Amino acid sequence: MEMLSKSARTRQLIIEKTASVFNTRGYAGTSMADLTAATGLTKGSIYGNFENKDAVALAVFDYNYNRVSAYLKEKIQAADHAIERLLVYPDVYRNYLKVPFLRSGCPILNTAAEADDTHPLLRKRASEALEFWKKSIENQVKRGIARGEIKPDTNPAEVAVILISLIEGAFMQAKVTGRTAELKMAMNYLEAMIRSLKI
Template sequence: MSKAERTKQFIVEKTAPIFNKKGYAGTSLNDMIEATGLTKGSIYGNFVNKDDVALAAFDFNLKKVDAVIRQEMATVNTYREKLLVYTKVYENFYEFPFPEGGCPVLNTAIEADDTHPELKKKAADAIIYWKEKVVRMIQKGIANNEFAANTDPEQVALTIIATIEGAVMITKLTGKLNYRRAIMKSIDRLIHDL
C-alpha cells in the first residue's frame, strides 16, 4: 500500500464513525480535521470533496458489519443457524465490532433518502445485496429440507431485513433495549417456523 493509499485509508477509518453518528449533513470539515489531525488540504488532496469521503466512509462501515456477520456465520452449520446470526448480532451489536453509531444502512437510508442521491443508492444497494444473500440462504435451506418447500424466500428475506432495521430504529428512538430484544425474538420465531 502506497503512502497516499495509507493516508486515504486513515482518513476513512477516522471519519467513518463520525459520518455514521452525525450523518452526512451533520459532519463538518472541522469534524474531519479534528478526527484525523490533518489539514483541509491533506483531506481534500486525497478525496475530491466531502461527498467522496462520505461515500468511502459508508463503504468502510458496511464492510465492518459484513465482516461481523460473515465471522459469526462461519461458526454455524445449518442455514437456519446462519439466518439466526442476524438476530444474534443485531440484538447484541454492542458486543461486536460494529461501527460506532449503529447500522450504517439504516442511518444512511434515513438521512439520504431525499437529500443525497449517491448515498441513497449505496444504502439501497446494501439492502438489495443483503436481501439477495438471505434469499440464497433460504433457497439452499429449502433444497436441504431445512425449510418448508412452500417458503417464499424473497418475502421472508424482506420481512427479516425490514423487521431488523425497524427494531434498530425503534430502539434508537426510544432508548429501550428491551424493545429490540422483543422484536428479535419475533424474528427468531419466524426463522424457526420456516
C-alpha cells in the same frame, strides 16, 4: 502482504477515523471541522486525498457496510444448518452494543434515512447494499430448502423482507429511544419466526 503507498495509507486513515463520525452524526451533520478533528489532519490534507466531503462519505459508507457484512458473513459461514445461519441475524442485532462498529447504528439505515432526497449517490449506495443483503438472505433460504432444512413452501423473498424490516425498524427504535427493550423483543420474535421455518 502488499505495502500501501503513503497516499493510500492516508486515505485509509481518513476513512477509518471518520467512519464512526459519519455513522453517528450523519452526512449533513458532519462538518469539515469534525473530519479534521477526528483525523488530526488539515483540511488541505483531506482534500488532497478526496475530491470533497461527498467522496469521503461514500468511502466511509463502503467501509462501514463492508465491516458489518464481513462480521455477519464470518458468523454465518461458521454455521452449517440453514436455520442456524439465519439465527445469526437476531443474535448479532440483539447484542449490537457488544459489536463496536454497530454501536453507532446500521450504516444502511443511517444512510438511507438521511440521504433519501439530499444525496443521490449515497442513496444509491445504500439501495444497492440493501438489495445485496436481501439477495443473500433469499439465497440462504433457498439453500436451506434445497438441503431439506427449511420447509419447502417457504417464500425466500418474504423471509428476507420481513427479516430486514424487523431488524431495521427495531434498530431505528433503539437509536431514537436509547433503549434496547423493543429491539430485543423484535429479535426474539424474529428468532421464533426463523425457528418456525425448520422442517
